[in-house]
Amino acid sequence: xxxxxMTELLKIEYPxxxxxxxxxxxxxxxxxxVSNAGGLGIIGAGYMTPNQIREQIRELKQLTSxxxxxxxxxxxxxxxxxxxxxxxxxxxxxxxxxLHINEGPNIEIPTCGQVFETFTExxxxxxxxxxxxxxxxxxxxxxxxxxxxxxxxxxxxxxATTVEEAIExxxxxxxxxxxxxxxxxxxxxxxxxxxxxxxxxxxxxxxQVVDHVSIPVIAAGGIMDGRGLMASLCLGAxxxxxxxxxxxxxxxxxxxxxxxxxxxxxxxxxxxTRAFSGKYARGxxxxxxxxxxxxxxxxxxxxxxxxxxxxxxxASSSQQNPDYLSLWSGQSPRLAKNQSVKMLFQTILTEAKxxxxx
Amino acid sequence: xxxxxMTELLKIEYPxxxxxxxxxxxxxxxxxxVSNAGGLGIIGAGYMTPNQIREQIRELKQLTSxxxxxxxxxxxxxxxxxxxxxxxxxxxxxxxxxLHINEGPNIEIPTCGQVFETFTExxxxxxxxxxxxxxxxxxxxxxxxxxxxxxxxxxxxxxATTVEEAIExxxxxxxxxxxxxxxxxxxxxxxxxxxxxxxxxxxxxxxQVVDHVSIPVIAAGGIMDGRGLMASLCLGAxxxxxxxxxxxxxxxxxxxxxxxxxxxxxxxxxxxTRAFSGKYARGxxxxxxxxxxxxxxxxxxxxxxxxxxxxxxxASSSQQNPDYLSLWSGQSPRLAKNQSVKMLFQTILTEAKxxxxx
Numbered sequence: 250x251x252x253x254x255m256t257e258l259l260k261i262e263y264p265x266x267x268x269x270x271x272x273x274x275x276x277x278x279x280x281x282x283v284s285n286a287g288g289l290g291i292i293g294a295g296y297m298t299p300n301q302i303r304e305q306i307r308e309l310k311q312l313t314s315x316x317x318x319x320x321x322x323x324x325x326x327x328x329x330x331x332x333x334x335x336x337x338x339x340x341x342x343x344x345x346x347x348l349h350i351n352e353g354p355n356i357e358i359p360t361c362g363q364v365f366e367t368f369t370e371x372x373x374x375x376x377x378x379x380x381x382x383x384x385x386x387x388x389x390x391x392x393x394x395x396x397x398x399x400x401x402x403x404x405x406x407x408x409a410t411t412v413e414e415a416i417e418x419x420x421x422x423x424x425x426x427x428x429x430x431x432x433x434x435x436x437x438x439x440x441x442x443x444x445x446x447x448x449x450x451x452x453x454x455x456x457q458v459v460d461h462v463s464i465p466v467i468a469a470g471g472i473m474d475g476r477g478l479m480a481s482l483c484l485g486a487x488x489x490x491x492x493x494x495x496x497x498x499x500x501x502x503x504x505x506x507x508x509x510x511x512x513x514x515x516x517x518x519x520x521x522t523r524a525f526s527g528k529y530a531r532g533x534x535x536x537x538x539x540x541x542x543x544x545x546x547x548x549x550x551x552x553x554x555x556x557x558x559x560x561x562x563x564a565s566s567s568q569q570n571p572d573y574l575s576l577w578s579g580q581s582p583r584l585a586k587n588q589s590v591k592m593l594f595q596t597i598l599t600e601a602k603x604x605x606x607x
Numbered sequence: 608x609x610x611x612x613m614t615e616l617l618k619i620e621y622p623x624x625x626x627x628x629x630x631x632x633x634x635x636x637x638x639x640x641v642s643n644a645g646g647l648g649i650i651g652a653g654y655m656t657p658n659q660i661r662e663q664i665r666e667l668k669q670l671t672s673x674x675x676x677x678x679x680x681x682x683x684x685x686x687x688x689x690x691x692x693x694x695x696x697x698x699x700x701x702x703x704x705x706l707h708i709n710e711g712p713n714i715e716i717p718t719c720g721q722v723f724e725t726f727t728e729x730x731x732x733x734x735x736x737x738x739x740x741x742x743x744x745x746x747x748x749x750x751x752x753x754x755x756x757x758x759x760x761x762x763x764x765x766x767a768t769t770v771e772e773a774i775e776x777x778x779x780x781x782x783x784x785x786x787x788x789x790x791x792x793x794x795x796x797x798x799x800x801x802x803x804x805x806x807x808x809x810x811x812x813x814x815q816v817v818d819h820v821s822i823p824v825i826a827a828g829g830i831m832d833g834r835g836l837m838a839s840l841c842l843g844a845x846x847x848x849x850x851x852x853x854x855x856x857x858x859x860x861x862x863x864x865x866x867x868x869x870x871x872x873x874x875x876x877x878x879x880t881r882a883f884s885g886k887y888a889r890g891x892x893x894x895x896x897x898x899x900x901x902x903x904x905x906x907x908x909x910x911x912x913x914x915x916x917x918x919x920x921x922a923s924s925s926q927q928n929p930d931y932l933s934l935w936s937g938q939s940p941r942l943a944k945n946q947s948v949k950m951l952f953q954t955i956l957t958e959a960k961x962x963x964x965x
Contacts, residue, residue: 411875412941431789432808446875450790450808452838453829453938457874460941471811480810480838483962516815517769517804580811583770583818604841 250605251478251598255465255487258424259382259404260316262287263598264488265478266427266467267495269293269320269384270435270577276502277305279495281312282590291384295322299370306378318382318406321371323390323440324364333549334358337557340544344537344573348564358556376401384408387528388440389421396422406467408438410447415458415466417441425465427490428458432471434493434519434579436530444521444529452484459485473584475600493578497585498593506571510535514582525562525575527554533582536572537561608963609836609956613823613845616782617740617762618674620645621956622846623836624785624825625853627651627678627742628793628935634860635663637853639670640948649742653680657728664736676740676764679729681748681798682722683909691907692716695915698902702895702931706922716914734759742766745886746798747779754780764825766796768805773816773824775799783823785848786816790829792851792877792937794888802879802887810842817843831942833958851936855943856951864929868893872940883920883933885912891940894930895919 255264265288269275272293280290292309294302302319309317338356345352359367372394375383383398384406398405399422406425407418418426429438430451439447449457451470459466468481469490481489495501497508510533520534524541528551532538541548548554565573578585586593613622623646627633630651638648650667652660660677667675696714703710717725730752733741741756742764756763757780764783765776776784787796788809797805807815809828817824826839827848839847853859855866868891878892882899886909890896899906906912923931936943944951 412873413875430808430810431806432811442875446878448789448806449874449938450788450810450829452788452809452826452835453790453874456832456834457939457941468810471808474814476814476842477810480841483838483841484834515770516807516811517771517800520804580807581815583815 251601253487255425255467258465259289261289263594264482265289265594265597266318266488266490267291268435268469268490268492269295269318269386270492270496271295271320271322272575273502274496276500277309277312279498279500279502279590280317281309282500283495284313284315284317286590286594287315288594289316289318289382291318291320291382294319294371295386297371299367299374302371303374303378306374306380316381318384319375319380320384320386321368323385323388324361324368325388326361327550327553329358329549329553333547334553334557336547337549337554340541341557341561344540344561348561348568348570348573350560350564352560356557356560358553364552372398375403379403382406384427385423386436386438389417389423392421409458410437410439411442411449411454412457412461414439414441414447415462419462419464423464425467426458426462427467427469428454428486430454430468430470432580433469434531435577436526436528437521451481455481455484455486471579471581473581475597475604478597479601479604493581493585494593495590496578497587499587499589504566504574506569507574507576508587510571510576511578511582511585512587514578516580516583519578519580519582523548523554525555525558527551530575530577531579533576533578535574535576537574609959611845613783613825616823617647619647621952622840623647623952623955624676624846624848625649626793626827626848626850627653627676627744628850628854629653629678629680631860632854634858635667635670637856637858637860637948638675639667640858641853642671642673642675644948644952645673646952647674647676647740649676649678649740652677652729653744655729657725657732660729661732661736664732664738674739676742677733677738678742678744679726681743681746682719682726683746684719685908685911687716687907687911691905692911692915694905695907695912698899699915699919702898702919706919706926706928706931708918708922710918714915714918716911722910730756733761737761740764742785743781744794744796747775747781750779767816768795768797769800769807769812770815770819772797772799772805773820777820777822781822783825784816784820785825785827786812786844788812788826788828790938791827792889793935794884794886795879806879809839813839813842813844829937829939831939833955833962836955837959837962851939851943852951853948854936855945857945857947862924862932864927865932865934866945868929868934869936869940869943870945872936874938874941877936877938877940881906881912883913883916885909888933888935889937891934891936893932893934895932
């Protein structure tokens with residue numbers, strides 16, 4: 250009943266995409282279950298090496314014969330000064346000590362060249378492994394990359410947070426656009442306007458984007474159930490991309506203390522922060538965000554800050570301590586449940602059906 | 608076709624409320640046309656004297672025999688120091704000079720006592736004139752006020768920006784709650800959490816509120832057409848309250864340069880500012896907001912700053928200069944049209960009907 254141009258183009262049963270969540274959440278089990286349930290599972294590969302990507306694609310293909318996708322971070326130039334690193338480390342070292350992290354002061358920070366090279370290699374693996382769908386965030390890849398993917402029959406999806414960005418995604422030749430509302434958890438995908446200027450709620454964003462592009466629009470941000478799906482379709486989207494709803498599922502690789510934090514959170518407890526990665530992202534406010542709050546504007550850019558906080562996040566996780574973990578979440582944590590992917594799909598589809606018959 | 612418990616309770620044809628916009632926008636003509644079209648028109652009476660309210664109610668009753676409402680600001684304690692006033696005036700005086708305002712340095716600032724007294728008198732007029740519906744923003748009125756209104760068969764509506772606030776509105780005995788999403792233009796109605804913590808997009812806010820209260824929920828923020836209405840109903844709201852969409856209507860009392868500013872604005876050009884009134888509100892960024900930006904946190908509270916900027920807004924308006932006007936707008940200005948209320952209703956109802964039949 251929910252078939253449309255989007256489901257046809259992506260060769261899926263229902264217009265539901267599992268958002269690419271980087272950092273170990275999108276296990277093959279999660280992605281495979283979503284694709285098997287008739288949605289589109291996506292591997293969040295932003296932080297993965299080309300080899301890890303190849304391995305997971307092959308593992309995933311054992312679990313599903315349905316379509317699936319992979320998501321990459323579009324690399325952007327970045328720069329930092331020694332002083333920025335010193336200041337950031339002054340803030341982070343007491344936390345490292347508290348968590349008993351034995352890390353020298355010389356943390357390896359990737360160079361711009363390395364980041365761009367990794368991206369090129371990631372793209373090559375995706376082409377070699379014939380991944381059906383490739384989606385991007387943090388910007389628009391080069392014309393060469395987009396056309397190479399399309400020549401290899403890979404369906405290409407971009408991410409936008411404003412009308413102008415969505416128009417640029419369409420102009421670049423990408424096949425579909427995910428519009429990320431201000432409700433969304435995790436990193437902001439804005440690449441033209443500042444983060445603050447591009448925090449548009451989906452009720453406003455979807456219809457205004459739909460009026461300005463011809464490619465299918467996918468709504469993302471705070472959508473957790475059949476109500477959000479049907480509302481997005483009313484606003485003119487062809488489908489939804491859901492992150493938090495899948496993150497708390499049994500099959501997701503998120504740490505159980507992370508899942509618990511979301512399930513017990515309220516809608517007014519998430520904030521936007523640069524503290525973890527240097528790039529604005531929405532997550533549940535915890536001790537780390539609180540401690541870094543007054544230094545937000547002086548922290549190094551992505552991916553520098555991300556490299557500096559890596560050991561802290563890792564130690565916090567292995568010590569079952571949610572205080573220093575990035576607890577990315579959208580604005581609808583009250584709707585999150587710890588359930589199977591199959592159950593989540595069943596609930597959504599039943600709700601959607603009941604609304605259609607009203 | 609759109610009848611439900613909300614339309615029944617409010618004795619209206621369609622689940623569409625015209626948001627109370629204070630400051631001369633909600634002319635009797637606008638409010639009357641909305642009520643005549645089958646929605647609920649509301650007089651934005653926050654800044655009106657009891658006498659002005661009485662006059663407009665009587666004028667309005669000549670224009671419609673349908674139900675209508677009135678909206679008041681719930682008064683809150685406020686305080687200020689001489690130094691705050693001096694600092695604010697230092698920022699404002701150059702602008703007053705530029706606009707050739709002949710105003711002495713001693714601007715009359717209302718006292719807390721006066722504000723509370725005015726509120727009591729406003730309530731009395733509403734009761735005496737048998738207004739069918741009274742809605743509130745900026746908090747919850749006293750038990751005595753709510754019960755007096757209800758004893759006089761006046762239907763009482765509250766405003767909330769979070770689940771917790773909506774629960775408090777229900778507990779207070781009010782009959783219905785407007786949930787204001789982060790998309791909304793004009794003043795924020797938050798009264799428990801800070802403004803920043805209570806900026807929840809409607810896609811997240813509506814379903815989470817609906818799951819926690821039993822009174823009907825009205826969605827407000829960025830809703831401009833049939834798509835927004837139907838999406839809100841999918842999310843569990845019983846109806847919508849639209850501001851910006853009515854503000855640009857022919858019948859609204861907004862200055863034509865204000866209407867023009869909205870019609871030419873984009874979704875990423877509104878910001879939250881305390882610059883005009885001392886209370887956070889969403890409007891189109893202009894010169895005044897820009898100039899005050901770095902002083903946001905030190906400006907006096909509402910209604911003190913509002914009193915200090917009054918002559919500036921007035922002069923800017925009479926000089927057809929949008930630079931120093933408060934251009935309140937939600938995040939969907941691209942969907943705004945200069946059309947009659949009747950035409951707006953027709954379009955919404957046609958869109959809604961077409962969606963229902965899909």
